[in-house]
Amino acid sequence: MTSWFRDTTGGLPRTFWYLWTGTLINRLGSFVLVFLAIYLTQERGFSAAQAGLVLGLWGVGGAVGTTVGGTLADRWGRRPTLLTAHLGAAAMMLALGLARPLWAVAVGALLLGMFAEAARPAFGAMMVDVVPAADRLRAFSLNYWAINLGFACAAVLAGLAAQSSYLLLFVVDAITTLVTALIIFAKVGETRRATTPAAPKGGPAPAGALRTILTDRVYLGFVALNLFGALVFLQHISMLPIAMGDSGLSPATYGSVIALNGVLIVVGQLFVPRLIKGRSRSHVLALASLVMGVGFGLTAFAEAAWFYGLTVLIWTLGEMLNSPSNATLIAELSPAELRGRYQGVFSLSWQVAGAVAPVAGGLVREHAGNATLWAACAVIGGLMAVAHLVSGPARERRAAQLRPPAEPVTPVTAVRPPAPQAAEAAATAPAPS
Structure with missing residues (x-):
């Protein structure tokens, strides 16, 4: 165990550990998004469609934020982009908690999504900047572990806090976001100049940056696959709490059930890098998609808390396999001088899913029924497995072409932060929550 712990955590840069600490603190207070659907439907009396609309606007704001955040990370720098995003998110968190009319809640969710998700590309780019390629698999696994340790604690605590005051959820979330900003301000320096000399600080963007991304069919294909996976995965935030409420289960029960996701990842995620080492990334990602589809599909048969908990444990296993391979693959497919923008485009897939998933889930559930919604999730998971x-093979060829000659070569078959949830990894890379 001592050797395993040293191999898992040893030798990583100090900046990584400051970012890791900020991630953990931020996620310990990530109350709002987990319980927003319950807050809107049970506390505020909005319909499932109206709640889906608000969550969808969060995703729309996130799409704008992650696009702008990726550009700013390359032009302005990682550090100022992170600080601005965190400070803006903390302010909007409080504003959303105090908003009363539906239109004010909708605007608050839109702006909060914009600020919160602007942090993702900068955070992901900074992680890639400071961690050598040979260490990225375990670094992203460690970061994803911190995300879910915080999430597991936050889900339980938020369920208890919601029984006292929903406003408390927004206040605590804002405070932990501010603490994360203070850590970045005090301990984390700018990393962009060390790795992207072609784009000096304050200088113009690399010529043809947008054209390069839009013509990168291999990368965009991978982003499209992540989009479909996110459409399934984000149902655990939007439609799962509503389904459990219809089964007569309380918000505290939902908090305990969804906390199993974080608990399983905390217990097992750090063992995943050794488990998948030497295995084809395509096979790992295909298996992850299939397992996630099965887990969400079984939700159609759930009524009791233990059955909901079982489905969470199943799709969490898929998430654990998906996360480290996804994050390291995104790092390898991103040219150094466009790293922020590439991270932004990948994060954009999560924001588009964040806008579409609750609206589509709410409409399918209202018009076709609860069982149809979860069956569709299972079908999407199976199709994604085939697509991976x-x-x-094309993704691995592209990664090999982009790898600098001097960069240590890691086995392409060895290598998803959670994030999304980067994030939830680059997909689950932590944003202010």
């Missing part, structure tokens, strides 16, 4: 197997 087909597209995997």
